[in-house]
Amino acid sequence: MANVVKARCAGVSRLLSWRCWSRAQYPSTTTFHLDAVSQKNDRPTSGSISRRLKDEADTVIIGGGVVGTGLAYCLAKAGQKDVVLLEKTELTAGSTWHAAGLTTYYNPGINMKKVHWDSLNVFKEVERETGQDVGFHGPGTIRLASTPERVDEFRYQMQRQGWNKAPQWLLTPEEVNQMHPLLNMDKVLMGLHNPGDGHIDPYSLTQAYAIGARMYGADIYQQAGVTGMSMRSDGSWNVDTPHGTIHAQRVVNAAGFWAHEIGRLCGLELPLVTVQHMYVVTGPIPEVQARETELPVIRDLEGAYYARQERDGLIIGPYERAELMKMQNHWVSDGVPPGFGKELFDSDLDRISEYLEAAMEMIPAVRDADITRDVCGPITCTPDHLPLVGPFMAPGLRNYWLAAGV
Numbered sequence: 001m002a003n004v005v006k007a008r009c010a011g012v013s014r015l016l017s018w019r020c021w022s023r024a025q026y027p028s029t030t031t032f033h034l035d036a037v038s039q040k041n042d043r044p045t046s047g048s049i050s051r052r053l054k055d056e057a058d059t060v061i062i063g064g065g066v067v068g069t070g071l072a073y074c075l076a077k078a079g080q081k082d083v084v085l086l087e088k089t090e091l092t093a094g095s096t097w098h099a100a101g102l103t104t105y106y107n108p109g110i111n112m113k114k115v116h117w118d119s120l121n122v123f124k125e126v127e128r129e130t131g132q133d134v135g136f137h138g139p140g141t142i143r144l145a146s147t148p149e150r151v152d153e154f155r156y157q158m159q160r161q162g163w164n165k166a167p168q169w170l171l172t173p174e175e176v177n178q179m180h181p182l183l184n185m186d187k188v189l190m191g192l193h194n195p196g197d198g199h200i201d202p203y204s205l206t207q208a209y210a211i212g213a214r215m216y217g218a219d220i221y222q223q224a225g226v227t228g229m230s231m232r233s234d235g236s237w238n239v240d241t242p243h244g245t246i247h248a249q250r251v252v253n254a255a256g257f258w259a260h261e262i263g264r265l266c267g268l269e270l271p272l273v274t275v276q277h278m279y280v281v282t283g284p285i286p287e288v289q290a291r292e293t294e295l296p297v298i299r300d301l302e303g304a305y306y307a308r309q310e311r312d313g314l315i316i317g318p319y320e321r322a323e324l325m326k327m328q329n330h331w332v333s334d335g336v337p338p339g340f341g342k343e344l345f346d347s348d349l350d351r352i353s354e355y356l357e358a359a360m361e362m363i364p365a366v367r368d369a370d371i372t373r374d375v376c377g378p379i380t381c382t383p384d385h386l387p388l389v390g391p392f393m394a395p396g397l398r399n400y401w402l403a404a405g406v
């Protein structure tokens with residue numbers, strides 16, 4: 001399908017209200033088991049489980065996306081014995097396989113700055129250790145300010161820069177234009193530059209983590225969906241799969257947009273909701289084609305989109321306002337449909353037309369570009385946009401960890 005970006009799309013406003021969930025509570029009266037039969041509908045791509053499941057594990061990680069495999073790698077490398085990762089179908093078969101792969105050192109939060117710093121370093125480390133290319137490109141990011149308030153915000157962010165191990169500095173409009181000559185500079189007042197930012201290939205990164213995790217002794221089972229969980233009186237866990245039960249000292253819910261229903265297996269109502277998230281990929285753009293070096297990633301904060309180079313074109317991804325977001329509320333009440341795995345949603349260019357128009361104004365070369373691909377996939381969010389990471393504290397619940405909503 002080749003849609004033409006320059007065709008102006010009629011904006012469609014969708015009045016979707018952001019529903020806030022209270023923080024998860026435990027114990028709850030709701031408990032259920034995933035239907036093992038429904039998991040058979042999940043179209044396995046690599047046949048059935050290849051070897052007998054272990055009976056015992058120190059840590060069982062549920063979910064083989066970039067988060068679960070990354071965690072398996074880090075735990076095993078840190079010396080934890082008996083790390084087991086259970087994946088329902090195949091690695092990356094949730095949000096990971098279609099992500100745009102942007103990585104950044106930037107974050108307004110002091111603690112998150114550290115997480116970003118460590119993450120980018122782990123990408124390089126796992127590639128070096130395993131020999132698996134993770135597809136990292138590091139052209140840097142320029143955040144654009146086109147209002148005085150945004151300029152103030154950038155200056156404020158620079159005052160917090162002492163907490164950041166990665167470099168970051170302000171750019172004049174001239175410097176911005178020098179680094180990204182395709183920009184229309186009419187409204188640009190300042191840039192905030194993070195050298196070393198860029199993008200990875202999320203599929204390859206996940207495979208690298210998996211190779212590294214196995215190298216350090218972790219076991220990864222694919223086609224091994226978790227169907228039930230129960231906590232024993234000593235705080236350890238029985239984790240059920242169609243291939244048997246594993247007894248684990250602790251469990252980590254890293255099931256992406258299924259994390260909510262994995263939570264429900266033991267009565268947790270996690271504050272997670274899935275949102276449809278889109279980006280478009282353009283065909284070749286002569287001005288991009290003519291370049292010898294990769295363009296920095298642009299984050300236009302007033303336009304609310306990012307644009308990064310992809311081969312000779314661009315990937316443009318919007319950050320939609322709450323009223324335009326398309327939320328999968330029924331996935332919270334009814335669960336993810338059993339057959340949904342590596343599927344995408346139907347894309348809706350109308351919904352993101354104002355962001356594409358903003359991109360066309362900022363990067364005029366986009367006006368004549370074709371959209372050669374659009375991707376609309378599920379992304380999991382928390383009400384405050386902070387990830388649910390760490391031990392889950394609730395009366396009566398022990399040794400239950402979360403790595404979701406990231």
Ligand SMILES: Cc1cc2nc3c(=O)[nH]c(=O)nc-3n(C[C@H](O)[C@H](O)[C@H](O)COP(=O)(O)OP(=O)(O)OC[C@H]3O[C@@H](n4cnc5c(N)ncnc54)[C@H](O)[C@@H]3O)c2cc1C
Nearest residue numbers: 063065066067088094095096099100101102225226256377
């Ligand atoms: C269009 C789009 C673009 C994006 N772009 C970016 C970007 O540029 N940068 C960025 O950082 N993020 C981006 N994201 C977000 C990113 O994709 C996610 O944050 C990330 O992939 C989440 O990884 P995960 O491992 O938590 O979840 P997932 O990738 O969803 O993995 C969860 C895994 O759990 C497994 N699972 C589910 N149920 C069970 C069960 N019962 N038993 C065992 N396993 C189970 C699933 O099969 C799946 O493999 C984007 C998302 C979308 C939709």
